[in-house]
Amino acid sequence: xxxxxxxxxxxxxxxxxxxxxxxxxxxxxxxxxxxxxxxxxxxxxxxxxxxxxxxxxxxxxxxxxxxxxxxxxxxxxxxxxxxxxxxxxxxxxxxxxxxxxxxxxxxxxxxxxxxxxxxxxxxxxxxxxxxxxxxxxxxxxxxxxxxxxxxxxxxxxxxxxxxxxxxxxxxxxxxxxxxxxxxxxxxxxxxxxxxxxxxxxxxxxxxxxxxxxxxxxxxx
Numbered sequence: 478x479x480x481x482x483x484x485x486x487x488x489x490x491x492x493x494x495x496x497x498x499x500x501x502x503x504x505x506x507x508x509x510x511x512x513x514x515x516x517x518x519x520x521x522x523x524x525x526x527x528x529x530x531x532x533x534x535x536x537x538x539x540x541x542x543x544x545x546x547x548x549x550x551x552x553x554x555x556x557x558x559x560x561x562x563x564x565x566x567x568x569x570x571x572x573x574x575x576x577x578x579x580x581x582x583x584x585x586x587x588x589x590x591x592x593x594x595x596x597x598x599x600x601x602x603x604x605x606x607x608x609x610x611x612x613x614x615x616x617x618x619x620x621x622x623x624x625x626x627x628x629x630x631x632x633x634x635x636x637x638x639x640x641x642x643x644x645x646x647x648x649x650x651x652x653x654x655x656x657x658x659x660x661x662x663x664x665x666x667x668x669x670x671x672x673x674x675x676x677x678x679x680x681x682x683x684x685x686x687x688x689x690x691x692x693x694x695x696x697x
Contacts, residue, residue: 480513480516480686481516481517481518481519481685482516482517482518482519482662482663482681482684482685483518483520483521483662483663483664484502484518484519484520484521484660484681485521485523485660485661485664486498486499486502486520486521486522486523486658486659486660487522487523487524487525487652487654487657487658488522488523488524488525488657488658488659489526489527489581490581490584490607490608490611491527491579491581491611491618492527492657492658493559493570493612494562494657494658494670494671495608495657495658495671496563496568496570496608496612497559497562497563497568498658498660498670498671499604499605499658500567501566501672501674501677502520502660502674502677504566505674505675505677505681506518506520506681508674508678509678509681509682513685516681516685522588522604523652524581524585524588524589524649524650525649525652525654525657525659526581526582526585526649527581528578531578531579531580531581531619532580533580533619533620534577534620535577535578535580535617535619535620536577536578537576537577537578538575538576538578539576541578542555556572560572566671568612569612569613570612570613571612571613571614571615574613574614574615575611575612575615576615576617577617577619579611579617579618579620580619581649582619582649583618583620583621583624583642584607584618584619584624585648586641586642586646586647586648587603587607587624587638587647588600588603588604588607589646589647589648590633590637590638590641590647591603591628591631594633594634595631595633599631602631603627606627606631607627610623610627621639625638625639654669656670658670658671660677662680662683662684665684666680666684668680
């Protein structure tokens with residue numbers, strides 16, 4: 478019987494380390510698959526809201542981080558660190574294009590709806606598109622006109638999506654995790670933060686060895 482690994486990943490759409498961690502996971506999965514083609518790995522993404530109480534119109538992005546970090550110098554230093562880490566992961570982050578801190582609940586609702594209608598590869602592409610919308614294009618992913626436009630790119634039924642929204646479906650659950658991204662492997666091992674690909678690969682290998690196939694089917 479092929480060995481199986483299930484990975485639960487907790488993330489938010491406005492966390493740059495979640496974008497970086499996603500790229501690291503992709504690299505680790507590619508390496509794991511190259512080493513063991515029969516290894517079956519599934520990934521389930523879970524919504525976490527880092528910032529609560531954001532209004533529909535969002536908050537001013539530069540002002541938010543100035544308050545959060547205390548000085549323009551600290552903001553510059555932090556953003557430089559994130560850009561460098563992102564570049565090593567093979568992605569770009571354009572902080573200068575971001576104007577608003579959005580409420581990420583609508584984006585997570587879109588992903589929850591799409592999970593019922595898209596194949597895994599398409600769903601992954603939609604998540605990539607949302608990350609790109611925020612970190613590379615500076616789009617307001619907390620507003621539904623933006624999200625509905627993105628939904629049409631993936632041929633989703635926007636009328637059904639609007640009904641889904643009106644019924645408050647797919648809202649993020651209140652989940653307690655030590656930080657994001659947060660990776661859980663077969664409910665047997667957990668890693669917090671944008672871990673390097675080698676660390677994630679080691680966790681995948683170890684989980685595949687230690688966990689029996691019947692123990693990996695989990696939904697959180």
